[in-house]
Amino acid sequence: MLALLTWALLAFGVPMLAQALDLIDIFAFPLGYFMVAQGALIGFVVIGLASAHWQDRRDRRRLAGR
Amino acid sequence: MPLDGESAVSEKKPGVVVSAATAAGVGGVIVALLLAARLGALAAWGDGAYWAAGIGIAAVIALAAGLIGAGRAGPVLSGMSLVPSVVSGAFFVAIPGAVFALGYDGLSYALGIGAGCLLMQLLVAPRFAASGADSLPALLAMRFPGRMVAVVSGAIIAASMIVAATAGLMAAGLIGTRLLGIGFDAAVIAAACAVFACFIVRGEGDASIPNAMLYVLLLVALLVPLVIVSVQWFGLPVPQIAYANSLWQLQGIEEDLLGRDLADPAYMRPLMTAFLTMAPINFAGIVLALAAGVAALPNVLAAPLAQRPMREARHTALWVLGWCVLLLTLMPAAATYARQSIASLIADGATASDLPQWVFAYGKLGLVEVCERAATDAATVRAACSASLDASGALRLQDIAVNQDVVGFALPEIAGLDGGLTGLLAVAILAAVLVGLHAPINVVVRALGIDAAAGAEDGSRGTRIASYVIAATIIVAGAVLAMQRLAPIIDIATGSLAFVAAGLFPALVGALWWPRANAWGASAAMLAGAGFMLLYFAGQHYFAVPFVEATSALSSGGSNGLEYFTELKDAWLAAEPGAEKLAAWAALDAHARSMADWWGIGGAATVLLALPVGFVALVVVSLLTGDPRKGTSP
Structure with a gap:
């Protein structure tokens, strides 16, 4: 659920705020552009990793609980 | 699974050999092409050699897939092998072009595909794998028995995959015209024949490793020119970081051109400025369309994800996401370098x-x-x-107009690199299209109820021939549409995914997550979602005047637009029959089309409206009809 919320925020929230975020620079990119071109995608991978980790742990616990 | 456990073991050895041979072969071709590029062999061999190499690689991959048998790759390789289905050859060409043409707004396509990979991992892949179905049509048939769901989903899958074939054949056709110097139509026909040949020679074995090789080929072909440009221009071998410099330099050059009167402000589309070409709501709509489309993509929900432990499917999907992101983050760099090359050309006083x-x-x-x-x-x-x-x-910036569809493979030439690198990109894209179209065609064959694998096993010729007829129909339909060149490739490829999203996503989510969903609800969801997409599109493009009249309150035209609409309508009603009436109608229709929308939503972004419609239909109709768990529904 948390993963889906973060997903929605990155996919839909961040692009809308591009103009505001552009005021800050990161790696020489304006932040808004960077977030949409790369940051959000990297964020997806992080969510994916974290979620896979949590799900695996939950599955293991469930198996152990049986 | 055509093979039982024992024979799978005995098949394993030749599988490993064939995989290794394919890997070595494709790797060898990459090295040879790179060497050829260095030696400037493009002129010596003629560009046709690259075209032949693309076809050759596709054939090798298709043949290898038949020889390997039912081996299984781990999540890393399986994930890699699915990327060419997600970022198809068409998207691979089209996304750099979209960023090139639209700037920031073009990033929505890359963002949407990345978002889709994650959505697939979170919502779809694990439960799909656990369901025991080996394809999307099989899952729907298992969860919603009965003819109705099979027919409706088959029609939606066939329609969307024909559009996907159209986009792929357009990309292959463009490459064919460039390399062979023949007309676009002839190149499309040649590519279509090659796709059909690949479909026929391809076996039903596990294609993970050959497809993973295809990904490597795509990645290398895009990475090499970008790394060379990054090093040459900025001394930094990581394109994803180096192109930040290019963004700023491009901005500087464009401002300089404006100052020297070498660029028309009306033509300027600064890469970094958001929402120049589309409203924010349409940006979000494209992201949603691609995300839901990728998550429900019938040709991805196939062997590498099916019938596995949930954990394995989850990690495979995670790797799909990772490999996709590696490819997608390179594409804006390609677009930026191409833009800067052209702007510098003008700034140097060409x-x-x-x-x-x-x-x-x-x-x-x-x-x-x-x-x-x-x-x-x-x-x-x-x-x-x-x-x-x-x-x-001296030429001005607006005097040079590069078709956005060629940027994806012409980048090396535009950036002044050796033409052989364009050849390498062309080879990779051609192979990706030819091999990549197998999965969409195959899933239509499956959706229409023909099990090609079973046909191959019991040797029933009827099944085989039926599958060839379906494949040929899809390819011919795709080729005919491709020749029309109705829109840039990106719009066609996105349209295919948008239709998948609107038609299949709600029913798929219902099948996996909501036990109460029944066949009536799923059919209603598919019909409502896909039907809404089609009606809205037809209304906007062909019935704009009645569309505006019926839903004027929702139109983005506002009261001014509506006033003007009424004025034009009165003029049309008052006009004398004949030329005057026709002219008045043309003016009315043109104005109506500019405001025939709800909240400014149009194109693929219609998914923003179609998805809720589909979900509402799923819930309402399911609740009104029987509970499938009690066995009272069809």
């Missing part, structure tokens, strides 16, 4: 007489226009520009 060779190479194909005429040779350009330019003859 005239009609000293344009680089690539302008004419693509100009001959009608893909580059200089001074609003196809740049076939220097004389044509001089003639076209003599009227519009001042005495110095």
Whole structure:
């Protein structure tokens, strides 16, 4: 659920705020552009990793609980 | 699974050998092509060699897939092998082009595909794997028994996959015209024949490793030119970071051009400025369309994800996401380098007489226009520009118009690198299209109820022939549509995914997550979602006037637009029959089309409206009809 919320925020929230975020620079990119071109995608991978980790742990616990 | 456990073991050994041989072969071709590029062999061999190499690689991959048998790759390789289905050859060409043409707004396509991979991992892949179904049609049939769901989903899958084939064949056709110098239509037909041949020779074995090789080929072909440009221009071998410099330099050059009157402000589309070409709501709509489309993509929900432990499917999907992101983050860099090359050309004071060779190479194909005429040779350009330019003859930024569809593979030439690198990109894209179209065609064959694997096993010729007929129908339909060149490739490829999203996503989510969903609800969801997409599209493009009249309150035109609409309508009603009436209707229709929308939503972004419609239909109809768990529903 948390993963889906973060997903929605990155996919839909961040692009809308591009103009505001552009005021800050990161790696020489304006932040808004960077977030949409790369940051959000990297964020997806992080969510994916974290979620896979949590799900695996939950599955293991469930198996152990049986 | 066609093979039982024992024979799978015995098959394993040749599988490993064939995989290794394929890997070595494809790797060898990459190295050979890179060497050829260094030696400048492009001119010596003729560009046709690259075309042949693309076909050859596709054939090798298709054949290898048949030989390997039912082996299984781990999540890393399985994930890699699915990327060419998600980022198809068409998207691979089209996304750099979209960023090139639309700037920031073009990033929505890359963002949407990445978002889709994550959505697939979170919502779809694990439960799909646990369901025991081996394809999306099989899952729907298992969860919603009965003919109705099978027919509706089959129709939606067939329609969307035909559109996907159209986009792929357009990409292959463009590459064919560039490499072979033949007409676009002929190149599309040649590519279509090659796709069909690949479909026939391909076996039903596990294609993970050959497809993973295809990904490596795509990645190398895009990475090599970008790394070279990054090092040459900025001394930094990581394109994803180096192109930040290019963004700023491009901005500087464009401002300089404006100052020197070499660029028209009306034509300027600064790469970093958001929402120049589309409203924010349409940006979000494209992201949603691609995300839901990728998550429900029938040709991805196939063997590498099916019938596995949930954990394995989850990690495979995670790797799909990771490999996709690696590819997607490179694409804006390609677009930026191409833009900067062209802007520098103008800033250096290029005239009609000293344009680089690539302008004419693509100009001959009608893909580059200089001074609003196809740049076939220097004389044509001089003639076209003599009227519009001042005495110095310096070209302006708006005078060079590069078709966005070629940027994805012409980048090396545009950036002044060796033409052989374009050849490598062309080979990779061609192979990706030819091999990649197998999965969409195959899933239609499955959706229409023909099990090609079973046919191959019991040797029933009827099944095989039926599958060939379906494949041929899809390819011919795709080729005919491709020849129309209705829109840039990106719009066609996105349209295919948008239709998948609107038609299949709600039913798929219902099948996996909501036990109460039944066949009536799933059919209603599919019909409502896909039907809404089609009706809205038809209303916007063909019935704009009634569309505006019926839903004027929701239109983005506002009260001014509506007032003007009423004015034009009165003029049309009052006009005398004949030419005057027709002219009045044309004006009315044109204005109606500009405001025939709800909240400004249009194109693929219609998914923003179609998805809720589909989900509502799923819930309402499921609740009104029987509970499938009690066995009272069909």
